[in-house]
Amino acid sequence: MAAHRERSRCPIAYCLDVLGDRWTLLILRDLAFKGRRYFRDFLGASEGISTKILTDRLQRLERGGLAVKAPDPTDRRRAKYFLTDDGLDLLPVLIEMIIWGTHRHLDPELSAERLARVSGDRAGTIRRYREEHIAEREIALQEVS
Amino acid sequence: MAAHRERSRCPIAYCLDVLGDRWTLLILRDLAFKGRRYFRDFLGASEGISTKILTDRLQRLERGGLAVKAPDPTDRRRAKYFLTDDGLDLLPVLIEMIIWGTHRHLDPELSAERLARVSGDRAGTIRRYREEHIAEREIALQEVS
DNA sequence: CAATTTAACTTGCAAAAGGAAAGTGACAAG
DNA sequence: CTTGTCACTTTCCTTTTGCAAGTTAAATTG
Numbered sequence: 001m002a003a004h005r006e007r008s009r010c011p012i013a014y015c016l017d018v019l020g021d022r023w024t025l026l027i028l029r030d031l032a033f034k035g036r037r038y039f040r041d042f043l044g045a046s047e048g049i050s051t052k053i054l055t056d057r058l059q060r061l062e063r064g065g066l067a068v069k070a071p072d073p074t075d076r077r078r079a080k081y082f083l084t085d086d087g088l089d090l091l092p093v094l095i096e097m098i099i100w101g102t103h104r105h106l107d108p109e110l111s112a113e114r115l116a117r118v119s120g121d122r123a124g125t126i127r128r129y130r131e132e133h134i135a136e137r138e139i140a141l142q143e144v145s
Numbered sequence: 146m147a148a149h150r151e152r153s154r155c156p157i158a159y160c161l162d163v164l165g166d167r168w169t170l171l172i173l174r175d176l177a178f179k180g181r182r183y184f185r186d187f188l189g190a191s192e193g194i195s196t197k198i199l200t201d202r203l204q205r206l207e208r209g210g211l212a213v214k215a216p217d218p219t220d221r222r223r224a225k226y227f228l229t230d231d232g233l234d235l236l237p238v239l240i241e242m243i244i245w246g247t248h249r250h251l252d253p254e255l256s257a258e259r260l261a262r263v264s265g266d267r268a269g270t271i272r273r274y275r276e277e278h279i280a281e282r283e284i285a286l287q288e289v290s
Numbered sequence: 291c292a293a294t295t296t297a298a299c300t301t302g303c304a305a306a307a308g309g310a311a312a313g314t315g316a317c318a319a320g
Numbered sequence: 321c322t323t324g325t326c327a328c329t330t331t332c333c334t335t336t337t338g339c340a341a342g343t344t345a346a347a348t349t350g
Contacts, residue, residue: 011246012174012239013192019242022165023337029157039298047158050338055299077297077346089245094157096238097164101156104231168308184327195309200328222317222326 018064019090023049023057025097028087031067032094032129037080038072061087070140082137091126163209164238168194168202173232176212177239177274182225183217206232215285227282236271 019025026047030036036045042054049057058081061067066087069079083090099119118125164170171192175181181190187199194202203226206212211232214224228235240263247260263270 010174010191011243011250012178013171013246014250015242015246016167016170020167020170022161025161025165026158029155033157040296046155048338050340051299052301052339053337075297075347079298086249089248093238093241093245096241097160098156100234100238101158101160103234105156105159166307185325193309195311196328197310197330198308220318220326224327 015093018066019093021057023053024061025094027054027057027061028066028083028090029094031081031083031087032091032133033098037082038078039081040078066090068137068141070137070144073143080140082140083133085134088130088133091129092122095122095126160238163211164235166202168198169206170239170242172199172202172206173211173228173235174239176226176228176232177236177278178243182227183223184226185223211235213282213286215282215289218288225285227285228278230279233275233278236274237267240267240271 019028026045026049027042030042030045034045036042039054039058042049042058043051058067058069061081062069066084067081068084069081071079095118099115102115102118164173171190171194172187175187175190179190181187184199184203187194187203188196203212203214206226207214210229213227213229215227216224244260244264247263
């Protein structure tokens with residue numbers, strides 16, 4: 001996709017080199033908010049990604065420095081995936097998408113409380129998810145060394 | 146794309162029904178930040194969208210209630226496109242993408258001032274773009290009546 | 291220990307989406 | 321009226337995705 005078009009100077013276009021496809025964003029969501037870590041966890045998401053696309057997108061995220069893989073010391077066939085610090089810098093984008101999607105789609109009555117909580121304290125929400133992710137990541141990476 | 150998969154309950158997944166492709170996001174950028182209004186304006190963006198994809202995406206945005214078309218009273222062959230209020234609700238997402246893209250890609254020295262300005266006052270930036278867009282849209286829609 | 295299962299991919303084929311360029315119909319200009 | 325412009329539309333080819341089966345290495349079972 002990066003080879004698709006000459007890269008323009010606009011930051012959104014650059015951002016889209018990484019994010020301009022649905023599957024990548026869903027994987028980021030799973031990593032950031034759903035605690036999915038193993039390959040098979042992502043397969044379990046309800047959107048039904050194929051193994052081929054999942055493999056491709058995880059590799060892209062790794063190569064692009066947005067995700068990292070910590071081999072599982074208890075089972076060498078598998079590894080846990082985590083967002084890097086650069087990957088975590090996308091949390092604000094993802095949070096705004098949640099807010100927009102919630103506001104537009106779900107029953108306003110049911111979502112009012114949740115929406116108010118997240119949008120009322122974006123920075124707090126982001127910081128919480130970030131810190132939890134980093135803590136889990138560091139532990140997983142240490143177990144490998 | 147909406148028919149692609151059973152729609153999940155996750156707001157991000159719903160958001161991606163609208164936003165899960167690169168071209169749509171680039172068009173939203175053009176509408177929101179670059180003042181592009183006419184069909185040919187979007188063709189002029191450096192990413193080089195084809196007329197087929199542009200037509201398709203503009204129609205999707207209209208059908209989805211995110212964009213509206215005001216016929217040009219001076220030339221019946223063309224119309225001006227604008228974001229609706231729902232479309233403008235995506236500004237926070239786009240702004241966060243700009244911030245992320247700027248931070249990650251461009252020379253930090255050159256972008257430090259711009260980045261600081263936008264991220265330092267997200268709400269102010271969003272409000273400014275929103276109000277300008279609405280003002281221009283209302284004028285264009287009135288000229289039609 | 292061998293057989294079976296599991297986990298993460300990989301492959302093959304069909305369908306869908308996108309790219310490039312030419313074509314079409316309606317409107318505008320001279 | 322002829323020619324040019326504008327917004328699409330069509331055609332053909334390439335790329336990506338969807339679906340399902342296949343492969344390899346590691347783990348588990350008996």
